[in-house]
Amino acid sequence: MSLKNFSELFIDLDSSNSTNNKIEVLKNYFLSNDPIDNSWAIYLLTGKSNKRFISGRYLKNLFSQIYEYPEWLIDTCYLKVGDSAEVITLLLKNQSTSRKKKLSNISLNELLGKTIPDLSKLNEEEKNFKIKNMWETIPEDNHLIFNKILTGTFRVGVSIGLITKSISKLINIDEEIISHRLMGNFEPSIDSYEFLINKKINLQELNSKPFPFLLANTIEDKIFKNSINDFQFEWKYDGIRMQLIKRSGNVSLWTRGQELVNESFPELVEKMSHIKDDFVLDGELLVWNFKEQIAFDFSLLQKRINRKSPTRSIQIKYPIIFIAYDLLEVNGRDIREINLENRRIELEKYFSKWKTKTENNISDIFKISDLIFPKDWPDALTYKEKSRENNTEGLIIKKKTSIYSYGRKKGIWWKYKVDPMQLDAVLIYAKGGSGRRAGLYTDYSFALWKDQELIKFASAYSGLSNIEIKELDKWIRKNTIEKFGPVRSLKPEMVFEISFEKIQISKRHKSGIAVRFPRITKWRKDKKINDADSLENAYDLMKKIS
Amino acid sequence: MRTKQEYLIRYKDGNLYCELADIWIDPSKPVKKALITHAHFDHFTFGCEEYISTKETAILLKERVGDNIKIKTFEYGEEFKINGINISFHPSGHILGSSQIRFIFAGEKWLISGDFKLQKDQTCKQYEIVKTDYLISECTFGLPIFKWDESNKIANDISKWITNSPEKTSLLFCYSLGKAQRLLNEISQTNFNGNIYSHGSIHKMNNSYRELGIDIKDTIKIENKKKIDELKGSLILLPPSLSKGYYLKNFKNIQTAFASGWMSISALRKRSGYDKGFAISDHADWDGILEVVKKSEAKNVFFHHGDSEALSKYLVEKESINVLFFGK
Numbered sequence: 001m002s003l004k005n006f007s008e009l010f011i012d013l014d015s016s017n018s019t020n021n022k023i024e025v026l027k028n029y030f031l032s033n034d035p036i037d038n039s040w041a042i043y044l045l046t047g048k049s050n051k052r053f054i055s056g057r058y059l060k061n062l063f064s065q066i067y068e069y070p071e072w073l074i075d076t077c078y079l080k081v082g083d084s085a086e087v088i089t090l091l092l093k094n095q096s097t098s099r100k101k102k103l104s105n106i107s108l109n110e111l112l113g114k115t116i117p118d119l120s121k122l123n124e125e126e127k128n129f130k131i132k133n134m135w136e137t138i139p140e141d142n143h144l145i146f147n148k149i150l151t152g153t154f155r156v157g158v159s160i161g162l163i164t165k166s167i168s169k170l171i172n173i174d175e176e177i178i179s180h181r182l183m184g185n186f187e188p189s190i191d192s193y194e195f196l197i198n199k200k201i202n203l204q205e206l207n208s209k210p211f212p213f214l215l216a217n218t219i220e221d222k223i224f225k226n227s228i229n230d231f232q233f234e235w236k237y238d239g240i241r242m243q244l245i246k247r248s249g250n251v252s253l254w255t256r257g258q259e260l261v262n263e264s265f266p267e268l269v270e271k272m273s274h275i276k277d278d279f280v281l282d283g284e285l286l287v288w289n290f291k292e293q294i295a296f297d298f299s300l301l302q303k304r305i306n307r308k309s310p311t312r313s314i315q316i317k318y319p320i321i322f323i324a325y326d327l328l329e330v331n332g333r334d335i336r337e338i339n340l341e342n343r344r345i346e347l348e349k350y351f352s353k354w355k356t357k358t359e360n361n362i363s364d365i366f367k368i369s370d371l372i373f374p375k376d377w378p379d380a381l382t383y384k385e386k387s388r389e390n391n392t393e394g395l396i397i398k399k400k401t402s403i404y405s406y407g408r409k410k411g412i413w414w415k416y417k418v419d420p421m422q423l424d425a426v427l428i429y430a431k432g433g434s435g436r437r438a439g440l441y442t443d444y445s446f447a448l449w450k451d452q453e454l455i456k457f458a459s460a461y462s463g464l465s466n467i468e469i470k471e472l473d474k475w476i477r478k479n480t481i482e483k484f485g486p487v488r489s490l491k492p493e494m495v496f497e498i499s500f501e502k503i504q505i506s507k508r509h510k511s512g513i514a515v516r517f518p519r520i521t522k523w524r525k526d527k528k529i530n531d532a533d534s535l536e537n538a539y540d541l542m543k544k545i546s
Numbered sequence: 547m548r549t550k551q552e553y554l555i556r557y558k559d560g561n562l563y564c565e566l567a568d569i570w571i572d573p574s575k576p577v578k579k580a581l582i583t584h585a586h587f588d589h590f591t592f593g594c595e596e597y598i599s600t601k602e603t604a605i606l607l608k609e610r611v612g613d614n615i616k617i618k619t620f621e622y623g624e625e626f627k628i629n630g631i632n633i634s635f636h637p638s639g640h641i642l643g644s645s646q647i648r649f650i651f652a653g654e655k656w657l658i659s660g661d662f663k664l665q666k667d668q669t670c671k672q673y674e675i676v677k678t679d680y681l682i683s684e685c686t687f688g689l690p691i692f693k694w695d696e697s698n699k700i701a702n703d704i705s706k707w708i709t710n711s712p713e714k715t716s717l718l719f720c721y722s723l724g725k726a727q728r729l730l731n732e733i734s735q736t737n738f739n740g741n742i743y744s745h746g747s748i749h750k751m752n753n754s755y756r757e758l759g760i761d762i763k764d765t766i767k768i769e770n771k772k773k774i775d776e777l778k779g780s781l782i783l784l785p786p787s788l789s790k791g792y793y794l795k796n797f798k799n800i801q802t803a804f805a806s807g808w809m810s811i812s813a814l815r816k817r818s819g820y821d822k823g824f825a826i827s828d829h830a831d832w833d834g835i836l837e838v839v840k841k842s843e844a845k846n847v848f849f850h851h852g853d854s855e856a857l858s859k860y861l862v863e864k865e866s867i868n869v870l871f872f873g874k
Contacts, residue, residue: 012710015707015710015822016710016711018711018713018714018801021710021711043685068861069690070860070864072856072859073690073856073859073860076689076855076856077689077691077856080689080691080811081691081811081812081813082813083812083813086811086812087691089693090690090691090810090811091690091691093693094690094693094832137734435813435862437813437817438811438813438815439813466817466819
């Protein structure tokens with residue numbers, strides 16, 4: 001019923017590494033707490049709350065002010081901990097003398113529905129007083145969660161899948177149905193919780209929700225033993241995965257991240273509303289080069305994503321297309337249980353009907369995916385290798401007899417991505433990480449040769465093992481040339497193989513090139529810095545591709 | 547102000563050294579004469595001609611490295627003289643036999659804290675406040691983010707951790723000397739009543755503690771690692787030097803935890819690779835260090851074993867205490 005119970009839940013979930021145990025813990029929590037608090041708990045645990053009410057900096061300053069603590073000391077502690085909410089929580093332990101004897105046991109609903117949102121209505125003085133008062137009246141074990149919610153950094157190692165499983169167990173209803181109910185918006189309320197645990201299966205409210213997305217797995221070798229004819233092949237586009245839904249005449253666009261993005265793409269919503277049938281389509285949204293019939297780079301799509309109500313000129317400058325590759329529901333009939341081969345037939349049938357029967361021309365904004373027909377697996381490989389030519393990332397392979405399941409189910413869809421491009425580069429800068437990488441140098445910048453000079457060309461922070469990170473951290477500390485704030489410039493000595501997805505000309509960078517998704521794939525201890533690649537090599541790579 | 551060479555005790559080759567007595571404190575390389583604060587391996591090295599320690603430390607050392615060393619022992623508080631310097635051991639509360647060492651020469655007092663803690667620990671003598679002019683203190687946990695919970699609270703958390711997963715074998719990694727015995731002592735006072743097993747290195751230290759009159763709960767020596775995943779619901783104590791990776795890879799149905807002060811920081815907890823961390827330490831937390839600095843009435847303080855930058859700055863700015871640096 002309270003923040004206290006939720007804190008205990010948080011600790012229990014954090015301390016257990018058994019899935020079954022976590023499900024039990026969650027189930028018991030739901031059984032013993034109010035529907036409204038359960039609703040808030042789900043809201044927090046599924047990461048639907050990430051609103052920042054105050055900044056970490058503000059929290060640190062406030063603590064410093066109240067308890068007369070030097071700011072430099074808090075900053076030093078922060079370097080060790082890497083999270084403002086946690087630093088303040090740990091420092092509050094030293095302030096136990098200022099705590100009130102009588103502790104409050106505030107309900108989650110009151111805290112999240114009222115106390116915290118109301119902070120924004122207060123002036124600074126009142127706000128600070130309120131936070132101080134909370135620190136002094138809630139139990140010490142609750143500080144971490146309180147501070148994390150305040151700073152919008154609450155995260156817990158519970159996947160939506162686990163929540164789904166525990167609710168499914170709680171009411172004895174299939175996980176898939178619960179998963180569907182958890183899609184889309186989730187506003188914490190008694191109703192939203194009762195909706196989740198409703199034992200009736202076909203609920204009206206589901207009409208407003210997208211289906212749980214089916215996701216592709218990385219290709220496995222064993223697939224090559226099967227007949228090529230068992231699979232459907234499509235290009236893997238680098239756009240935004242989306243469900244395009246029209247139900248009861250209303251069109252909605254849901255991203256895989258479960259965001260409703262109608263406002264960003266009004267032209268698509270408008271065009272699709274002219275179609276007579278209702279439907280749910282699964283597909284990809286792209287900025288499209290209509291002349292060459294290929295996708296533009298993802299960077300152009302980025303110009304549209306976060307822009308609500310784009311002007312007409314933006315719509316023309318960055319023309320979008322929705323490429324549907326699956327039909328999940330048509331005129332209220334859920335067809336996800338039908339196998340892919342037959343769903344594809346339905347999709348093609350409806351597409352040709354819509355193309356001809358719809359008043360407005362829809363083909364300048366909507367199409368269905370092209371299928372590819374490799375003769376055999378080596379041929380599939382050839383297609384994959386050619387995928388850069390049409391700005392795709394490789395192939396998606398789907399089993400023809402599969403149903404539209406949900407999540408990253410094995411044995412249904414696979415991605416067969418083109419091998420990344422690689423260059424060997426020299427480590428020249430390092431910066432301290434945050435979160436679980438706090439206290440270590442984990443953000444690296446790499447350079448390529450230009451004549452006798454090393455020019456920075458990419459930054460990367462993923463790809464090394466924990467052991468390598470520690471080893472490199474030690475090396476960095478010993479081989480620093482200069483410190484600029486959190487950044488250290490380093491003795492050029494270490495060579496790394498950097499892989500990336502795309503390479504293109506960029507005027508913003510000194511190197512003149514920009515790469516997408518750079519990551520470390522190998523620590524080339526066998527190489528000296530003179531063996532590293534040059535910018536010329538990078539330009540060659542670019543030429544080879546275009 | 548004196549130069550570094552004029553201090554009674556200074557740093558030489560990375561170790562604390564008293565030139566007047568030609569004696570080293572916890573040296574990391576073989577020397578003629580070594581004062582040993584306690585029997586942890588990082589405070590001790592083989593090959594010294596003569597060792598001097600408390601009686602308990604001597605027995606623990608011999609148990610760990612064999613009888614083949616020349617070691618002279620003194621009681622806590624008993625003064626002895628070397629080259630006109632009065633030297634004495636005083637309890638530091640770190641582990642059984644651990645001590646601070648005080649030097650008095652020409653009316654000037656020097657105190658080496660050794661590793662110490664102020665928290666209650668039934669397996670060793672409580673830290674004794676010793677007044678001094680110069681204090682050389684450890685500062686392993688010299689930041690205010692370190693504030694230890696009561697050890698019985700941690701023991702209850704451990705007990706809960708084990709009983710919450712009855713289908714698993716719980717592997718708790720901890721230092722075999724000191725931490726293990728303290729944990730056993732605390733855990734025996736919780737609700738947990740399942741079997742406790744311990745690794746040979748811990749088992750050996752348990753026996754030494756008992757011989758020295760400390761009451762330590764009986765544990766079963768774990769002989770055959772192959773059986774570990776069959777010991778459902780029980781607790782196994784292992785030294786951290788054994789790779790947790792090996793256990794995680796080779797045994798099913800286990801959960802692992804590490805008992806260390808560093809586990810109070812979640813970034814370190816997650817990076818450690820253990821499933822769970824229990825923040826319990828045999829070193830002083832921030833408040834503990836400040837208390838010792840103040841109560842020792844030292845006018846001059848040196849720090850070693852840790853990041854002392856913030857602690858020093860704090861003492862200078864907030865408490866007006868003179869913090870000195872040895873240099874290395």
